[in-house]
Amino acid sequence: MRQNTARRTALLDAAIEVLAKEGSRGLTLRAVDKEAGVPTGTTTNYFANRAELLRQIMARTHERLTPDPAALAETMKAKPTPELTATLLRQLLDRMRADRSSHLAMLELRLEATRRPELQEDLTRTFTAMLEANIAWHLDAGLPGDHDTVLLLYIAMLGVIVDDLTVPGLLEPYGIEKIIDVLVQRSLPRQQPTT
Template sequence: MSRNPARRAALIDAAIEVLAREGARGLTYRAVDTEAGVPPGTTSNYFTNRDDLLTQVAPRVHERLTPDPDAMAETMKAPRNAALEAELLRGTMNRISEDRSGYLALMELRLEATRRPRLREELTRTMNATLEDNIRFHMDAGLPGDETTVVLLYLAMTGLLIEHLTLPEALAPFTPDGVIEALASRAPPQDA
């Protein structure tokens, strides 16, 4: 197996683009090689099989969607209230909108995980870790609400993101920003 980390990351990024555009059935070594602009057979030198490649995608998507630490530190200077909660949710929406392929690839992985036990196990582990990180961040930051609030916001944002990225007209006349404001304003105070 080849061990060039930059090449491996580029191949995973190419796999994300292929998944977003063609779905899991279109994800082949050849398609990834073509997307990455590398010689045929390169992807097979880095990943033992499709499952190996698929399980590498979700952590990479989460890595790509992680907010800039300096920008986050600046945002977190604000008072811990619904306005800050809305700003954080908008930041998530903006990052995902800017990396549409990443989130669409993640949706494809979720569907594919219903058919592939190993992928389901790996994706569940990744998503659980992400949710735990979000809960820990929320609680440590003293944001409004409790652990259940974070789970409810996560589920609401997941639905909003799916609509926004796939059928945005289905939300009319509601806007993503309006929905985010409503979600944040309904988060209970920290001590409620």
């Protein structure tokens, strides 16, 4: 297998685009070559098979959707309040919208995993690690809420993101900003000062 990191990344980015546009059935090594604008057979030189390509797509989408550390550090200068949590959720949605292809590719991988047990295992392991890391980050950052609250926020935001990216008109009448505000208010009610 070839080791040119820049070329491998470009091929993975092309695979994400194919997966987002054509679905898992349209994801072939040849389709990735075409999307990347490289000679036929190039993808085969970098990925042993389609299963290996799917595993590496998972890692690449995670890289692409991870927040910029400097921007996140700037956001985290604020006091850890429910309002900061709402800001972080809005930024999450903004990242998904900015890289719609990565999130749609991940949705396609989820669907493909229902038909491929080995991919199901990989996805479960990957998503479990990501979810637990996100929960730990939230708690370590001193943001309000406990483990279960963060889990519920994750589940709710996943639904918001899926609807926003796939049928945006569905939630539009309700206002995404308002949905996020209500979600945070109901999940993390403001503590009343004790006297």
